[in-house]
Amino acid sequence: MTDIERQPDAEGEYREHLERSATVWDRWSDWYSMSEQDFEPIREDLIGHLGLEPGDRVLEIGCGPGVNFKPVLDAIGDEGQLVAIDYSPEMIAKANARVNENRWENVDVRRADATTADLGTGYDAALATLSMSVMPDVERTVRNVRGALTEGAPLGILDLQRFQSGPLRLGNPLLARFLRWYANWNVDGDVRAAVDDVFGGYELLGTHMLGTVYTLKAGRTVE
Template identity: 55%
Template sequence: MATETPDREHTPTNETRDPDDSQYAAHLERSRTVWDRWSDYYTMSETDLEPLREAAIDRLELQPGDRVLEIGCGPGVNFERVRSEIGEQGELVAVDYSPEMIAKARARIDHHGWENVEVRRADATTAEFDDPFDAAIATLSLSVMPDIHRAVETVSQSLVPDTTFVVVDVRPVPDGPARVLNPFLWRFLRWYANWNPDDDVVDALATVFDTHELVDSSLAGTLYTVVCEKER
């Protein structure tokens, strides 16, 4: 199990926020602006982080016919690999809030002619789904949500029992001498990704899911993977 202690100056909270709250709305709108801006350049990280994303999808242990939820799909960099696992019998439902990211994800779907991949523009903290899922994944998305804890609850409520949720995300340096870089890193993540300093992804996962395990980390612990299990 892994529960990290964040920097004291940016202590996270699991208090649920009201989507009608002005601060919540401002964060959501800024996320839309930021990720619309970066949508044309996302392919750079698509290649660089491919091994990490592939390893995360491996941990889902998907089967043909599975129904998969992706939170914060961006331009759909995970679609091809997930669909290769679930086959034509399965279904992938992906959510993102950026209209530009959605447009690029749908263009990818149209290019490949995938009929069982659907992209919805929605706030992941309040999204609702008609049918449950057999697995879920979020890569580099949860930490920019305006209410991380509620987004994690949304995922949990959308999964059937005995299923896996895999998260790949970024954070300030959790420990060691490199923590002196955190003030700079904190500002960079806020500028680059509209990172949410008030919530902690790992802590939210530990609170909501039955089990969680930090299975991989790199770059002084700033890039990490957590595997969660919903047992009931």
């Protein structure tokens, strides 16, 4: 079979994964507050590592209902700008409701596929919490985000991974199946490997929850 003959199947799988993500996260949008509280200290620590300053322009990938908006806006101030991307209509609606409730005028919430969308350029930092591993094409998404960053700008990621060591690794197949059902996790994607390949390395900031949750920071350098 030629590459041309395989392409429609690959495109179909991509679209299926993308639309399933919208369905799954629409379903969980009403219950996101549970994970918001559990992950709040980890999120805030990651945002702190980005070194945000007043006036910075920040890109958030997979913003969900906007749980990161306040700490980001506290750092960049009224003169900064936050552009937030998500593909779930329900998450977008809740993010916009949060913006309206708080009367934030420097937040731009957009429904888009972060893998293929024109994200623009000139961002001083990018952030993705619990979102990069559900993208239909993880490496392509990372490359798209990198292209939107200015030289030296950091990308911060909080995400999930399989057990990395010890006897708990025996449960990885079950964990992967659960995460695919629960969050439409891309079982074929490897966020850390993609970031390493695209950015030429990263700093692992920490691991949590028996090693299944991690945070990392990478920076765009001159090509």
